[in-house]
Amino acid sequence: MASIFGHAVVGFTISKTLTNKNSKLLLFFAIASTILPDIDVLTFSFNVPYEHPFGHRGFTHSILFAMLWATLLMFIFGRINKIIWWAVIFLSTISHGILDAMTSGGKGVGFFIPFDNNRIFFSFREIVVSPIGIEKFFSEWGIQVIISEIKYIVFPCFLLLFAKKLHDKFKNLYIS
Numbered sequence: 001m002a003s004i005f006g007h008a009v010v011g012f013t014i015s016k017t018l019t020n021k022n023s024k025l026l027l028f029f030a031i032a033s034t035i036l037p038d039i040d041v042l043t044f045s046f047n048v049p050y051e052h053p054f055g056h057r058g059f060t061h062s063i064l065f066a067m068l069w070a071t072l073l074m075f076i077f078g079r080i081n082k083i084i085w086w087a088v089i090f091l092s093t094i095s096h097g098i099l100d101a102m103t104s105g106g107k108g109v110g111f112f113i114p115f116d117n118n119r120i121f122f123s124f125r126e127i128v129v130s131p132i133g134i135e136k137f138f139s140e141w142g143i144q145v146i147i148s149e150i151k152y153i154v155f156p157c158f159l160l161l162f163a164k165k166l167h168d169k170f171k172n173l174y175i176s
């Protein structure tokens, strides 16, 4: 994984960029959905091997899982804004696997499970993989993680949010 913080920043940015109204519920679920795929670390305690389709970076990191999760939340919460709910939740959930596929460690991401169990990395792998567990995070390793995430996650997200702010400002000026 990238760090929980790195994933959450992406969920925040997706929700804020794609919506105009401040839906706190959608924002909450967008952020939660960026972290949700790592629920599969629990399978380690059941001795499911990493490479297994239900192992770490397996099914919960797949495109199908993101689609199903987005569809479920869309039907439960997306009263009027069904498409926005689906898009924000799908993008937030799949962003987790996308970031993982750009990390320097672990195994690849099973984007196409259950149709294809291969684990995939992108050729760009500059995000330093985050340690699992808090103690290890406060270390030289943790600092490397923070620096790489500021460069490759926080900074691009900041630019997007800034562009969205500008866009909203000019749109209002134009209308009034």
Ligand SMILES: [Zn+2]
Binding pocket: 001, 002, 037, 038, 057, 061, 096, 100
């Ligand atoms: Zn992950």
